[in-house]
Amino acid sequence: MARFEAALVASAPASPLRWQFTFLAGKLLLPEGETLQLQPLAAAAAPLLSADAHYLGRLEGVDCWALSVSELPPGWQAVSLRAAMLAMPEALLAVAARAAQLIEWDRAHRFCGVCGTPTLRKGDERCRICPACQHLAYPRLSPAMMALVWRGRELLLARSPGFAPGIYSALAGFVEAGESLEQCVLREVAEEVGVQVGRLQYYGSQSWPFPHSLMVAYTAQWQAGEIVPQAGEIEDAQWFDIDALPAIPPRFSIAGHLIRDTVARLKSGELA
Numbered sequence: 001m002a003r004f005e006a007a008l009v010a011s012a013p014a015s016p017l018r019w020q021f022t023f024l025a026g027k028l029l030l031p032e033g034e035t036l037q038l039q040p041l042a043a044a045a046a047p048l049l050s051a052d053a054h055y056l057g058r059l060e061g062v063d064c065w066a067l068s069v070s071e072l073p074p075g076w077q078a079v080s081l082r083a084a085m086l087a088m089p090e091a092l093l094a095v096a097a098r099a100a101q102l103i104e105w106d107r108a109h110r111f112c113g114v115c116g117t118p119t120l121r122k123g124d125e126r127c128r129i130c131p132a133c134q135h136l137a138y139p140r141l142s143p144a145m146m147a148l149v150w151r152g153r154e155l156l157l158a159r160s161p162g163f164a165p166g167i168y169s170a171l172a173g174f175v176e177a178g179e180s181l182e183q184c185v186l187r188e189v190a191e192e193v194g195v196q197v198g199r200l201q202y203y204g205s206q207s208w209p210f211p212h213s214l215m216v217a218y219t220a221q222w223q224a225g226e227i228v229p230q231a232g233e234i235e236d237a238q239w240f241d242i243d244a245l246p247a248i249p250p251r252f253s254i255a256g257h258l259i260r261d262t263v264a265r266l267k268s269g270e271l272a
């Protein structure tokens with residue numbers, strides 16, 4: 001796995017190349033005409049690093065920066081972050097997720113949420129501070145559970161209205177104030193598909209920059225209840241035999257990893 005060293009400021013002499021994640025209204029800028037492959041830029045390449053760029057750290061010794069621009073520089077194209085991330089190598093995915101979330105945080109916290117005063121970036125940590133009331137705004141994360149419900153050789157997969165046609169996935173839902181992740185799994189599964197689950201097993205997590213989710217994924221065994229899809233949230237939900245799955249998300253998302261790895265565990269008898 002490529003080594004990424006996070007940092008707030010560049011500590012060593014600048015590398016001749018740099019990874020630069022430049023955003024325009026939430027879209028990622030890539031040099032025109034290229035495929036969706038983000039390429040390291042020569043240090044002097046446009047768009048030049050502006051003073052409010054965010055230094056992210058070093059990926060395999062190459063400096064990584066994030067910045068936002070207000071108009072499209074000549075010779076660049078704006079592409080969807082999701083589409084670009086689908087084409088990125090794994091190591092770059094995490095840096096792109098960090099870049100996107102810092103740009104969104106910087107954009108959404110320019111004024112103090114307490115007194116409305118314009119905020120400033122703190123020099124010693126990733127934080128915006130209000131010069132009037134000292135209120136601190138750190139980059140916001142929204143924890144969200146993901147649950148793959150299983151029963152014997154079957155998986156409970158669902159689709160939300162915004163999913164690509166035919167795609168089914170694991171259930172997902174934001175953790176609410178005062179709730180643990182486990183309580184969120186039980187609540188969201190009951191709300192979204194009407195069944196009760198148990199034997200929660202942690203699977204893994206993923207930073208998900210749309211716009212600032214932190215996905216925490218579990219497998220959960222069905223305990224009771226018939227599927228009743230939540231109107232408005234869940235377009236369809238069904239039990240699928242592990243040898244007859246519908247189209248599922250690619251391995252780019254933790255849902256894609258979770259479903260494929262759980263199928264393997266059910267087939268091997270590791271999960272039973």
Ligand SMILES: NC(=O)c1ccc[n+]([C@@H]2O[C@H](COP(=O)([O-])OP(=O)(O)OC[C@H]3O[C@@H](n4cnc5c(N)ncnc54)[C@H](O)[C@@H]3O)[C@@H](O)[C@H]2O)c1
Binds near residue numbers: 206233
């Ligand atoms: N990486 C993956 O594999 C994967 C797969 C599915 C969903 N997700 C993500 O999981 C997250 C939650 O999924 P969901 O949309 O089903 O959530 P959900 O089931 O809780 O329902 C979404 C609703 O939650 C509310 N909401 C929006 N932002 C919120 C926030 N930050 N905190 C609390 N409530 C909020 C809104 O009313 C929204 O309609 C989303 O960011 C989604 O993109 C990731």
Ligand SMILES: [Mg+2]
Binds near residue numbers: 171173192233
């Ligand atoms: Mg949901």
Ligand SMILES: [Zn+2]
Binds near residue numbers: 113114115116117135
């Ligand atoms: Zn303030």
